[in-house]
Amino acid sequence: MESVQSKASQSVTFDISVRSKPGGQSFLFDSVPGDKSVSQRGIILNAIGEGRGVVHNVLRSRDIESCVAILGQLGVECIWDGDDLAVSGRGLRGLKPPEFELDIGNTATSARLLLSVLAGHPFRVELAGNRLLSTRPMEWVVDPLIRMGARIDYLGNPGRLPLTIEGRAPLLPLDVEATVASAQEKSAMLFAALYAEGTSHYRQLCQSRDHTERLLRYFGIAIKTEENVTSIQGTSSFACLDVWVPGDISSAAFMLAAYVIRNDEQRGELAIRNVGVNPTRLGFFRALRAMGLELELSGEHDLPSGEPQADLHCSPRSSLKSVLVEGDEEVQSLIDEIPLLAAICALAEGTSVIRNCRELKDKDTNRIETTARMLAAFGIQVDYNEDEMVIHGEQRPSAAVVDSCGDHRIAMTAAVLASSLDEPSIIKNCGCIAVSYPNFLADLAQFAEIELLD
Ligand SMILES: O=C(O)C1=C[C@@H](OP(=O)(O)O)[C@@H](O)[C@H](O)C1
Ligand SMILES: C=C(OP(=O)(O)O)C(=O)O
The missing domain is CATH 3.65.10.10 (Enolpyruvate transferase domain)
Known part of the structure; x- marks a missing residue:
């Protein structure tokens, strides 16, 4: 994996193939990149x-x-x-x-x-x-x-x-x-x-x-x-x-999501150390807890310049419930995690709604549209308008060929989803991952077999 990560680090643009990696082990991340x-x-x-x-x-x-x-x-x-x-x-x-x-x-x-x-x-x-x-x-x-x-x-x-x-x-x-x-x-x-x-x-x-x-x-x-x-x-x-600088909760969210959607009854616990837990950034944790996930924080402390940091622990859970996320403040608290949350919602029971998320149109791409398009490539249907996404649950994604559209969060969400599937998916245009999480492929390798395509 080292070589895939280091080859990826040298390329401005590249495609990857991702499939799940067998194993029932626990997952530990000693750190995530700085916020x-x-x-x-x-x-x-x-x-x-x-x-x-x-x-x-x-x-x-x-x-x-x-x-x-x-x-x-x-x-x-x-x-x-x-x-x-x-x-x-x-x-x-x-x-x-x-x-x-x-x-x-x-x-x-x-x-x-x-x-x-x-x-x-x-x-x-x-x-x-x-x-x-x-x-x-x-x-x-x-x-x-x-x-x-x-x-x-x-x-x-x-x-x-x-x-x-x-x-x-x-x-x-x-x-x-x-x-x-x-x-x-x-x-x-x-x-x-x-x-x-x-x-x-x-x-x-x-x-x-x-x-x-x-x-x-x-x-x-x-x-x-x-x-x-x-x-x-x-x-x-x-x-x-x-x-x-505390660890980036928005980067930790990708590893947490890869763990949560992992189709593996035997999996052990997940721990991610030194994650920033500023109260204005905790919406993704709140949503996952509302879906039934057990998420614990330990060792919470303030860094000297004023940001709180903690270790995150998550236990396995076989089924998740749907969730409603609404209101500007709640949406702001997970704004960069919405593509990931939408992917998780598609696997949960019932219909989830993410409302008041119009600001997503002004991100690297119009992320309501690019999330829906990316999920559609995996066979997941999302209904949406300019301010809302409705995600029907219990959908069964299948391996996809999908383009990131140059948006790092779309590329990483697609890779996370692909990491839960037995058949390989191809994610095109992944150079953008370096925008926010240069070590992403090395970290995702705990869950996935990843190949860099020429
Ligand atoms: O203030 C910041 O550092 C950021 C705020 C968010 O944007 P908005 O506040 O414009 O929604 C977020 O999407 C972006 O990744 C970083
Ligand atoms: C939208 C993002 O960042 P920025 O607005 O700084 O480009 C992001 O990191 O997802």
Whole structure:
């Protein structure tokens, strides 16, 4: 498996064949990769702090590499030591004008956070993304940044990358209502508020992941949240600090799902160590528990920079019930796990419904559609409209040939589903897995026989 993983790591695009691997053993993961959301926030905050901070257990994936590369073009020195990244901050307004246009690749999180940081710098920059990112909305962030005083011009389609941005110092303070239920919009607004004179206010539609608020508090920024309104004081400087990144619960979810759908009565327990268990990210666990799964957490503790982490344990269970997931807040708490949850629901008893999930249309692909299409290739029928998925239970998937459409979460969900089937499935276009979980194939090899196809 080592060689499949390392060959995969060297390829930009490749197809795989996946089938279940026999065995009734227990499954243990000593770690999962560092959390993508916390990694990006920890790196960017240190880049605009004073001094030097080490971000520990950083996710070393393509999205993070894009973020680090852009910061390098803006004059930030970042040095890797294994999974730790030492970042030498340039101060809040100290980024240097880049020589060339910035290409942020696939990551919407970094694009949106960095737009806010660039809005606080009075020089002109061109920011572009890859083909998928160039279809995703930037106006949620751009419109308020323009009101705060930045000059932003779209170079292609309105509301989308590429664009040019010329910031100003200081920015005007912000008083804004959320336009979408998105932690990225919120986080971008909070980053921009650092550059504003006075106090800014942001009212979120619902509680979304709160990694930004936790980290800003840890960095000593005056920030408070009352009834969904976050108020934050602009600043002139803050010191870099070491940040500890918990394991990514959204990556752990793939191994948990592979275990849950495994068609093997003899299987032992599953344990995954050091998983981030921030309460705003626990929707997938809640859904699986509601379906009847026994999931336990042990050794829960807070990392020094404020994120909780624990070990996850799961016992085998032969049948699962259907589930209803609804409401913006609940959907936000498992937003990246919805393709996986839909796959599990198809195997449970009864009809499951995932409602209020319209934000999925703005992910790497329209994930309501690509999830339904991917599951259809396995013979699983999902009914859907723009805000809802209805998944009938007790369907019997069969081996498939399926394209990821370049979406890492669709590729990995398909591979997980294939890992429960005796006949091999072919999953095309899997290079995208490196966006969030570069070691995925090596980890999935505990459950599956995987071949890299030429
Ligand atoms: O804030 C973040 O780091 C993220 C928030 C989510 O997006 P939205 O908050 O826009 O739904 C999620 O889908 C994405 O993978 C990472
Ligand atoms: C949508 C995702 O990330 P981003 O929005 O940062 O591209 C994701 O990781 O599934």
